[in-house]
Amino acid sequence: MDTYCSQPAGAEAYIEDRKDSILTKGKSKGNISCSSDSLAGAVSQRACVYCGARVVLNPVTDAVHLVHGPIGCAAFTWDIRGSLSSGSEMYRNSFSTDMKERDIIFGGEQKLAACIDEIVAKYAPPAVFVYSTCVVGVIGDDIISVCKEASLRHNIDVIPVESSGFKSGNKIVGYRAAADALLKLITPKDGVHIEPTRKLNFLGEYNLGGEKWVVERYLKEIGIEINVAFTGDSTVAALKQAPGACLNLVQCTGSMHYVAMKLEQTFGTPYMDVNFFGAENTTESLRKIADFYGDEDIKRRTEALIERESSHVRPVIEKYRKKLAGKRAAIYVGGAFKAAAIIRQLKELDVEIVLTGTQTGKKEEYENLSGMLSEGTVIIDDANPAELERFLREKDVDFMAGGVKERFLAYKLGVGFVDHNHDRKDCLAGFEGAVKFAREVHTTACSPVWKHLKNTSVRDVRL
């Protein structure tokens, strides 16, 4: 059965049930359908709740991440982020209870308790995050009780992360499970007092390729210290100091707005959104932070830093802009904050954006993205590979910025690719990140290989 609509090519071509999740700016009426469960069978990339929780918590460097479930769940999320550590490398392991048929029939609680005991005896971690997976949710293992008893037995934090994969068709639910686990970790125990400081927390920063260190260097130069980043290059001890910050910066809004709101409610810490991808975003974010502190010396240093760094970035962007003007780009990334940052950087390079999509964008975030895009741009929520392939062809895209799964799709279609995934090890933050991003876009979009594909008609045959 042909489940695609029979309308002519364009944003009108989709699986019927997905039609409200695909809009064309200037043509479509109404709001985009988003934040709902993924359509069953649509090969969505956002549907595993456990995976959503793991990407948020995994960068806590000295914690053990124990996956209660079959080995496959732990294997496919092993070292899931390109987060770098300045200390412990414990987070780069993937521990699993390796549930087998027998455990599923008779229950896996005893095995989980034995695994925690073995890990604590062998590695003495300061905390263990225990993730539940689909099968654990189905058989009903009580991981909360097991964690509580293990915590008392070993006198460390053993924190359940309630992330059974099937809980929802949307990994945002996993972000929430991770956020609840983090809040359990950082809420001071009875009698513990955390001293207030003038430092700030940096939420939604995962230190991919050392990005947190770049921002930390800028902030240090203007006279501000990071208390702890959530969760890039963090430790359990540092996270427990989180209530002592005077400000929470939120970068990845999808994973951390909830945490920021909770910290404001509980500890009275204000928060603000920032974005350190691209020179313009970095400039704006530094100014916002300096304004918050209201200190003239901080403001003066901020302007000096911006002037110095911008003077390095401007000629490079100008050089690439000349070569990239008129190229056509598609963007498909996890969160809307990242999509917005890429749109802004590509516009600086005079690149035309013809498709933009995210896995987890919310209604107001799509409205913001739409405001940044030109008429005729396709906007898509929770795309599947068939839809992306269709639009890459129809829109005659020169290159795509996306996650790891889109790389192969783009290359197969003779389209350039820029990696903006959570497992990359390249630093794309700050002024130096803006230069690197522009260089990457130029390298892939202007590669002669695509011309040869066109000349030999390979691309045309595929199209």
Ligand code: SF4
């Ligand atoms: S938790 Fe469920 S959806 Fe996620 S990897 Fe495991 S089995 Fe798959």
